[in-house]
Amino acid sequence: MLTFKGGVHPAYNKLTRKSRIEVAKLPKKVILPLQQHTGAACEPLVKAGDFVRVGQKIAESKAFVSAPIHASISGKVMGIAKAPHPVLGEYNSVVIESDGKIEWHDSVKKRENADKLTAKEIIDIVKEAGIVGLGGAAFPTHVKLSPPPEKKIDTLILNGAECEPYLTCDNRLMMEKPDEIIKGLKLIAKALNASNIFIGIEDNKQDAAAYLDAKLKKENENIKVITLRTKYPEGAEKMLIHAVTKRKVPSRGLPMDVGCVVSNVQTAKAVYDAVYEGKPLIERVVTITGDVNEPKNMLVKIGTQFKELIGQCGGYKGEPKKIINGGPMMGIAQVSGDVPVIKGTSGILVLADIERNEEERCIRCGRCVDVCPMLLMPTAIAQYSDKENYEMADSYFALDCFECGCCAYACPSKIPLVEKIKKAKIKIMENKK
Amino acid sequence: MSLIKSASPHITDKELTERIECFTILALIPAVVASLYFFGLKAFFIIIVGVIIAALTDILIDKLKKKKFKIPFGAMVTGLLLALTLPPTIPLFVPVVGSFVAISIVKHVFGTRSHIFNPALAGRAFLVAAWPVLMSKWITPDGVTGATPLGALKIAGEKIASYSQLFFGNIGGTIGETSALALLIGAAFLFFMKVIDWKIPLAYVGTVFILTFAFGKDPLFHILAGGLMLGAFFMATDYVTTPITKKGRLIFGVGCGLLTVVIRLFSGLPEGVMYSILLMNAFTPLIERYTRPKPFGYLKFKKVEK
Numbered sequence: 001m002l003t004f005k006g007g008v009h010p011a012y013n014k015l016t017r018k019s020r021i022e023v024a025k026l027p028k029k030v031i032l033p034l035q036q037h038t039g040a041a042c043e044p045l046v047k048a049g050d051f052v053r054v055g056q057k058i059a060e061s062k063a064f065v066s067a068p069i070h071a072s073i074s075g076k077v078m079g080i081a082k083a084p085h086p087v088l089g090e091y092n093s094v095v096i097e098s099d100g101k102i103e104w105h106d107s108v109k110k111r112e113n114a115d116k117l118t119a120k121e122i123i124d125i126v127k128e129a130g131i132v133g134l135g136g137a138a139f140p141t142h143v144k145l146s147p148p149p150e151k152k153i154d155t156l157i158l159n160g161a162e163c164e165p166y167l168t169c170d171n172r173l174m175m176e177k178p179d180e181i182i183k184g185l186k187l188i189a190k191a192l193n194a195s196n197i198f199i200g201i202e203d204n205k206q207d208a209a210a211y212l213d214a215k216l217k218k219e220n221e222n223i224k225v226i227t228l229r230t231k232y233p234e235g236a237e238k239m240l241i242h243a244v245t246k247r248k249v250p251s252r253g254l255p256m257d258v259g260c261v262v263s264n265v266q267t268a269k270a271v272y273d274a275v276y277e278g279k280p281l282i283e284r285v286v287t288i289t290g291d292v293n294e295p296k297n298m299l300v301k302i303g304t305q306f307k308e309l310i311g312q313c314g315g316y317k318g319e320p321k322k323i324i325n326g327g328p329m330m331g332i333a334q335v336s337g338d339v340p341v342i343k344g345t346s347g348i349l350v351l352a353d354i355e356r357n358e359e360e361r362c363i364r365c366g367r368c369v370d371v372c373p374m375l376l377m378p379t380a381i382a383q384y385s386d387k388e389n390y391e392m393a394d395s396y397f398a399l400d401c402f403e404c405g406c407c408a409y410a411c412p413s414k415i416p417l418v419e420k421i422k423k424a425k426i427k428i429m430e431n432k433k
Numbered sequence: 434m435s436l437i438k439s440a441s442p443h444i445t446d447k448e449l450t451e452r453i454e455c456f457t458i459l460a461l462i463p464a465v466v467a468s469l470y471f472f473g474l475k476a477f478f479i480i481i482v483g484v485i486i487a488a489l490t491d492i493l494i495d496k497l498k499k500k501k502f503k504i505p506f507g508a509m510v511t512g513l514l515l516a517l518t519l520p521p522t523i524p525l526f527v528p529v530v531g532s533f534v535a536i537s538i539v540k541h542v543f544g545t546r547s548h549i550f551n552p553a554l555a556g557r558a559f560l561v562a563a564w565p566v567l568m569s570k571w572i573t574p575d576g577v578t579g580a581t582p583l584g585a586l587k588i589a590g591e592k593i594a595s596y597s598q599l600f601f602g603n604i605g606g607t608i609g610e611t612s613a614l615a616l617l618i619g620a621a622f623l624f625f626m627k628v629i630d631w632k633i634p635l636a637y638v639g640t641v642f643i644l645t646f647a648f649g650k651d652p653l654f655h656i657l658a659g660g661l662m663l664g665a666f667f668m669a670t671d672y673v674t675t676p677i678t679k680k681g682r683l684i685f686g687v688g689c690g691l692l693t694v695v696i697r698l699f700s701g702l703p704e705g706v707m708y709s710i711l712l713m714n715a716f717t718p719l720i721e722r723y724t725r726p727k728p729f730g731y732l733k734f735k736k737v738e739k
Contacts, residue, residue: 005729010444165444238729251730321437328444335438351443361546363450366630366677374729377678400728405442412448419440 001203003229004239006373008406010232010329012204015295016168016287021176023299024312026098030072030303031083031340032058033093037132038139039065044094048079053105055280057128058094067140067343068130071096072282072301074103086306086325086339087332093340096303109278114187122191122275129274130281130343135159135170135235135264136326138344141271144261145191151256156194157244158185160201160208160265161228161235164327167347169285170265172297174201174208177269178215184272185223188263197223198244204230232329233404237262239373251400266346286345290324291317291352300341306348307337318352329405360413368407368417374400378407378417385424390431393424401425454506456628460619461513461667467602467612471574472521476608480516482525486532487512494541508536514553514667517609518660518707519560522570530563531556550714551674554664554707561707571605580703581605582658587703592654599657610660620666629670632682633689637665640690648698661693664706674714681717681724688713688720 035041040063046052052071060068075098083093111117117125127142147153158181162170174181189197201209206227213225226244228234238249240262247258255262266284273279282302286309289295293314300309306323310316324331325339327347341348368378376397384393401421408417468476491508512532519528535556540548561568571581579585582594582604594604602612610616623629638656646652655661669675669689676685689709696705 008446010446242729248730251728253730320434322439322443323436324443329442331441331443333436333438333441333443335436349443354437354443355445356437357445357449360450363453363546363672364675364677365453365672366682367448369677369679369726370630375726376728377725379677380725396725397728397731403441409442409444410446410448412446412450412453414445414449416440418442422440 001229002226002243003231003234004242004373005375006371006406007231007233007239008371008409010165010409012230013165014168014171014204015166015289016297017171019168019172019295019297021169021172021285021297021299024301024304024309026100026102027073027301027304027308029078029095029097030301031093031095031305032069032072032303033083033085033088033091033340033342034059034069035085035088035091036069036138036302036342036344037067038137039063039067039143042066042069044080046077046094048077050077051075052077052096053103055108055282056105057107057280065140065143067132067142068128068280069094070130070280070282071105072303073098074101075099084336084339086334086342086345107278108280111276111278114276117275119191119193122187125275126191126271128280129270131267131270131274132281132343133264134266134270134284134343134346136330136344136346138342141263141267144263145188147192147256147261151259153192153194153256153259153261155196155198155245155260156185156189156192157240157260157262158197158199158265158268159235159237159240159262160199160205161240162205163202163230163232163235164329164331164347165232166289166349167287167327168289169287169297169346171205171208173265173269173285174205174212178212180272181265181268182212182216182221182223183276184268184270185263187271187275188261188268192261194261199223199225200228200235200240200244201225202230202234203227232406233373236373236402236404238402251397281343284341284343284345286341287347288313289347290350291320292350293317302343303340305338305340306334309341309348310337310350316350316352320350320352321354322349322351324349324351329409330403357414359415362413362415365412367410367412371406371410373404373406374402376401378421379415381424382415382417382420385420390424390427394428398424398428451504451506453628454510456623456626457510457667458506458513460622460628461510461517461609463615463618464517464609464612464663465513467615468517468608471602471611472608475521478525479519479521479523479528479608480513483516483519483528483532484509484512486529487515487536490533490536494537508540511535511540511552511556515556517663518553518557518607520568520570520572521608522572523567527560527564527567531560534559546673548673549717550711551668551671554668554711557707558711573605574603579605582654583697583703586654586658592651594658596653596657599654607660610663613657613662616662616666620662623666623670629666630682632679633669633675633686634665636683636686637661637669637689637693640687641693644690644694645698648694650698655694655697659704660706664710665689668706669710669713674717676717676721676724678721678724678726680726681720684720684724685713685717688716
């Protein structure tokens, strides 16, 4: 079975594998940070007191690498002020109070000619819809779809690996909205003019893989479902591309350097929504899981606060020790449940039972070296980071680390390797400026 | 509600250093049982003394360093390994000194987990230098004084043990090295629990096998006799003193094998496992430096730049 070198096998804990996607209650208010993506922050287009409708563009940026933001509910703009942010801690956000109804903006209209759009038109729609990579990195999708002319893209891979433990939102979406996902995928392929199209799925999601495969065969589509070995981080871009195509994305390079684009399942669905339904990115599926009474997959309006969703999942089970935006391997621990779901929020994970072992000296067992999918020496980088010798940390290729967390997961001395390597990376980048 | 704000990952594997050390002790139980079976009470006292003195020395030094008390499983592994490399005839003051030297000088002087040499083997090397005669007085399990199979091969050029004797351990030698079977059972357990990796032991034993065959000797005899099994699976796999890189581990194993064969075939000594591993320990930092792995996609990166 296809896979990559290294990696770890954490317990799946896919508690919500069989839970149908439930539509979350209409939130009373939403917090929409002006920065939810990689790239330039947006400038607000509305002011306090304005009435906005669902799907109305409320913020944008002139920069190419950015993505506009749309109102996810209808109601009154309460203000534009600093508010909790799940990645940045705090950020300027547009806060909207719901009018209790769902009033759509005029711009949201079904498209009849969706099948006949040109590549350029598809990319423009994607850009206007504010679509970003929904796997977590939140890189603006229209930028990915506009590679420089010298980079010929021949391969498109839909990422349905969902290798993070606990998360099941992509899995459920593949089971419940396969037609939309396939249509979205074909739109992306058309925009890129890519002829090899794959869907990569880990073999612990045989149900989704078999379902999509049967569907594609029946419809005679030129799209191949590839079953991958269940191993973390199988869904990391570089690992996925290598497993599916045997191509190696160059160190510090991008998938387009080897003619590939990887797109998340939910991104494909968002592209479908934007192109066929005329709906900008205002909602996404989020797995709310861990120590909550009823773990669920929910279709959530962007900007809904974590605590509201946790409430709809029966509340906390025991006293929460961590609330995480994302999964347990790469997610970010929050200081409160007040933070909103943003475009890149794939999961809300509550952990009540956390073992904390004291950090010990490295025993040089080499487990971190064995599991690193980038083939680095995490313990060496971490030791130089501790000594503040960032030049040496750089010579051990610290910048190639994408912080998957395998090293720290496997470490028997419980050394927070990712934290130390992150610190080194920041310092190395500063020194290079 | 007070939330912990720490960096990812938020889950970790259940593996702990103590667990690894305990597994190593468990893996040595078959060898301990074999030593008791073949050498009886003599072996029992050597092991008890070796382990207890190592543990006490470790506790004492940690106390002097004002460290929090922990059960010294690591030191117990060292004491046990050292005891297993001693002849059954050894007076009990020798393991006392050996364990003390191994823990105090070889291990602690360099700072926690920064030592260069395998403590058990370096402790043994000290004993060989201090009491060379006591350290080479061998008896068979029946109590008959005589050379070890490797010793007999060196001096008289004759094989005094059959393969099955070597395999089960009914021969002269140190109390823990004679039974290849017992050591292999322990090694299998360590592989299964993922405590050790195949690279060093396989490269080590494989190199000895191939080289002795190439020099027209009996390869099976050479891998079963002497301390090779104990050394390859339990000493050359010590984490602190061996390379952490994948390629480095292979080179380390091959180096150990090469040196062992050179010593056994071309020097005055019948056995070379201890010195081979210690020498390779000294090369570990160098090996590691030159086997630093290139990151995923590195070669292509170079080409793209040009």
